[in-house]
Amino acid sequence: MNGTRPPILILYGSETGCAEDVAERMARQAKRRRFPVRVHPANDFTGSSLSDETIILFAVATTGQGEEPRNMKRFWRAMLQRHLSPTLYSHITYAVFGLGDSGYAKFNYPGKKLYKRLLQLGANPIAPRGDGDDQHYLGLDGALVPWLKDLWIRLSNRYPLPKGVEEMSEDELMPSTYRITPVPPSSSSEDLQYRLVLEEGERRVSCLKNTRITHPDHFQDVRHFIFGMDPDKDVQEGFPRDTSHLSYRPGDVMNIQPENVPEQVDAILDLLGWAERADEFLDIQPRETGSSNHPAWIKEKRTLRQLFTYHLDAFSTPRTSFFEWLSHFAQDSEHKEKLQEFTSPEGQDDLQTYCHRMKRTAYEVLKDFTPMVIPIEYVLDVFPRLRPRPFSIASAPKPTGEIELAVGIIRYRTRMSSPRVGVCTQWMKDLQKGSRLTASISPGSLELPDDPKTPLILIGLGLAPMRSFLQERISQGAYENSVYFGCRYSDKDFHFREDLEGWAQKGHLKLRTAFSRDEEKRVYVQHRMVEHAQELWKSIHEESAKILLSGNANRMPDDVATALVTIFIQEGGMIEEEARTLLGIMEKHGQFQQECWF
Ligand SMILES: Cc1cc2nc3c(=O)[nH]c(=O)nc-3n(C[C@H](O)[C@H](O)[C@H](O)COP(=O)(O)OP(=O)(O)OC[C@H]3O[C@@H](n4cnc5c(N)ncnc54)[C@H](O)[C@@H]3O)c2cc1C
Ligand SMILES: Cc1cc2nc3c(=O)[nH]c(=O)nc-3n(C[C@H](O)[C@H](O)[C@H](O)COP(=O)(O)O)c2cc1C
Structure with missing residues (x-):
């Protein structure tokens, strides 16, 4: 019964899948309200191709x-x-939901x-x-759930x-989005292979x-990986x-496509009652041809075991849409009710307590x-795509094409009985x-200064991009480098120590370390920065030094920003407002x- 309201085009720009999930959620809600709908990454459209919408x-x-996600950049350039x-889109009604993190300076840019740009081009916000x-x-969901509720009221009123x-x-x-049918066992062997x-x-x-x-006694397992072509x-x-080679520049990021291990795959197949059919090849066809957000592998045949090994994420904390689907498939009426509640605006606190705070997995x-x-x-x-995870490259480009990473193996505890692990x-x-x-490979957000003579100040806890930049700078003969690096113990989690100390001894960098647990008093990178306030100020103010900050975030980026403000006040004679303005300008x-991850 679609086709009774005007069609909706849903465009998304998504780097790690959340905005795509929101777009799909919008599409399901649109279909329920009898709006015909298509979903596309924004790059599928350019300025003029929107004119028919x-x-x-x-x-x-x-x-x-x-910045805009990669699958939106081309679209955005066309819009600019x-x-x-200014009347190009005066016939278009639109709404924008931005996804961001207010911990970043450029929140939801x-x-x-x-x-704003759509307004300038005459489009009408609903x-x-x-x-x-x-x-x-x-x-x-804190903002999304009420926003969607309001959006559908407005659209339903406008288009009764x-x-x-x-x-x-x-x-x-x-x-379902796909029609999934077993491939007959008599099919050609072409169809029955991965x-x-x-x-x-x-x-x-x-x-x-x-x-x-990391030292065997250290709580965290950090690993040095080298990858190469074959x-x-x-x-x-x-x-x-x-x-x-897979070419990259210093500061770039390597995205790794994970897999689920066989024991996990067996467990989920058992739980869903699919173990018997796990190795049957399936033909997977999109039901509707209008949308284009299908993975490239969809054209191939797959078994359920292969889907759960390579393509589907059943072991991360699920998003709200997972509960939405489950509410239809639960057999117990109380379960159904609870699952429905989790997807309602009123149920968000409960969902947070049950799922997100505990970091329950979809499987659990x-x-x-x-x-x-x-x-x-x-x-x-029901199951979202298993997405690649980003890791900063820890090496400068090499003639062999090898790529190095430093990866922290995620394992931590919540109130759940078993430890939580990173997929x-x-x-x-x-x-x-x-x-x-x-x-x-995708571009990172940190870049070396164009001129090797510009001094470089590297700050943070993430040694991977620092090492990549330093290898590159040193190969260019650029020795005006300062490193402010922090970790817990000098002998347990000071990765690539030989490299850094070796370069420091040769005069290729000034190394300032903060080992927070070695001394009675907790010392962090921001303390080391303030200790070297005069030197830092001179380098920033007189020599236009570039500052790159990296690592996993929590309070570190704010503390480093505060240290810089303190230095500007102390050494530059500024008042706090001026110091913060200067940091903003920089x-x-x-x-x-900064490139920090949470
Ligand atoms: C640009 C960029 C560069 C990065 N570079 C590196 C790098 O060089 N090295 C590196 O190790 N990582 C790096 N990361 C982080 C890495 O991408 C993530 O940690 C990634 O999610 C790990 O994948 P996973 O599948 O193992 O974890 P997932 O299954 O995706 O789980 C990760 C999630 O677990 C949760 N989590 C993790 N630790 C804790 C904790 N202690 N307490 C509570 N919740 C927690 C968080 O919600 C986190 O988002 C980078 C991230 C970005 C964005
Ligand atoms: C590497 C990285 C950089 C980010 N930069 C910003 C930023 O500058 N401003 C912001 O508001 N949010 C920022 N975010 C938060 C994301 O926009 C947010 O998590 C969003 O939900 C991700 O959606 P996606 O999965 O569709 O890419 C960043 C997240 C990551 C991982």
């Missing part, structure tokens, strides 16, 4: 330092063209800029801009349904080294021989709500020499760049 909804994330008429914030105590046509009720199950498919920009790489670099293995895996949620009967056709709706890092921990994996002009 009536209603456009945007879900736009932020990456880097207030000077010659576009792409969403904010897009909303609702105020939504600003999703990871820092909200309910996460993204004809008499006799009803919206679909929340209880009614939507058709064929690897790569997304644009991806390459297969081999693991050459995987060694622990053209012979590429051919064995069905790809053309490719002798080129399923166990709690057993019995659950999920038709196989819905497997790609990708837990799998990487056991990579062997020769193991093959899929990876791609950030705006790229003299101070």
Whole structure:
């Protein structure tokens, strides 16, 4: 019964999948309200190709330092063209939901800029801009759930349904996105084998080294990985021989596609009652041709075991849409009710307590709500895609094409009885020499100064990008480098210590370390910075030094910013407001760049 309201185009810009998930959620809600809908990454459209649209909804994330995600950049460039008429989109109704994190200086910039640019081009907002914030105590849903509720009221009022046509009720199950049918066993052997498919920009790489670099007594397992190309293995895996390297620049990020380990895959298949059918090849076809957000491998046949090994994420903390789907498949009426409540605005606190605070995995949620009967056709709706994880490259480009990483294996406790582990890092921990994996490179948000003579100040806890930059600078003969590095113990988690101390001895850098647990008094990088206030001020003020800050975040970025403000006040004779303004200007002009992850 679609087609009774004007069609909606939903465009997303997403780096790690959240905005794409929001776009799909918007699409399901639109379909329930009888709006025909298509979902696309924004790059599928350019300025003029939007002219035929009536209603456009945007879900736009932020990456880097207030930048647009890669699958939106081309679209955004087209939107900025000077010659576009101020009435170009006067026939278009739109809404923008931005996804960001107010811990970053440029909170939700792409969403904010897009909303404004559409106004300049004559488009008509149907609702105020939504600003999703990871820092909200309910996460993204804190802003999204009420925003969507308001949006549908506005759209439904603007475009009433004809008499006799009803919206679909929340209880009614939507058709699955894909039609999934078993491939007959008599099919050609071509159809009954696993064929690897790569997304644009991806390459297969081999693991050459995987060694622990933290002391065996240290609580955290941090590993040094080296990856390289192997053209012979590429051919064995069905790809053309490719002798080129996966090229990158210092500061770039390597995205690693994780896999689920066999025990996990067996566990989820058992739980869902699919063990018997786990190795049956399936043909997977999109039901509707309008949208284009399908993974590249969808054209191939897959078994359920392969889907859960390579493509589906069942072991991360699930998003709200997971609960939305489960509410249809739970067999117990109380379970159904609880799952529905989790997706309602009123149920958000409970969802936070039950799931996000405890970091329950999708698998654990399923166990709690057993019995659950999920038709196989819905497997790609219920479980999100297993996404690549970003890691800063720890080496400068080498003639051999090798790429090095320093990876912290995620393992921590919540009130759940078993420790929480990172999907990708837990799998990487056991990579062997020769193991093959899929990876791609994306630009990081830190950049070396164009002129090697410009002094460089590296601050933080993330040694990977620092080492990459230092290798590059030293190879350029650029020795005006200062490093402010912090970790817990000088002899347990000071990674790449020999490299740094060796360079310091040769006069290639000034090394200032802060080992927070070696001394009775906790010392952090910001304390070392203030100790060297005069030297830092001179370098920043007189020599326009560039400052790059990296590492996992918590309070560190704020503490470092406060230390810089203190230095500007102390050495530059400024009042606090002037010092903060100067820091803001430095950030705006790229003299101070940060890449921190939470
Ligand atoms: C630009 C960039 C560069 C990065 N570079 C590096 C790098 O060089 N090295 C590196 O090790 N990591 C790096 N990271 C972080 C890394 O990408 C993430 O940690 C990644 O999620 C790990 O994947 P995973 O599948 O193992 O963990 P996931 O299964 O994705 O779980 C990660 C999630 O676990 C939660 N979590 C983790 N630790 C804790 C804790 N102690 N308490 C509570 N919750 C916790 C957080 O919610 C986190 O988002 C980088 C991230 C970015 C964005
Ligand atoms: C590397 C990185 C950089 C980010 N930079 C910003 C930023 O500058 N401003 C902001 O508001 N949010 C920033 N965020 C937060 C993301 O926009 C937010 O987590 C969003 O939900 C991610 O959506 P996605 O999964 O669709 O990419 C950043 C997140 C990451 C991982």
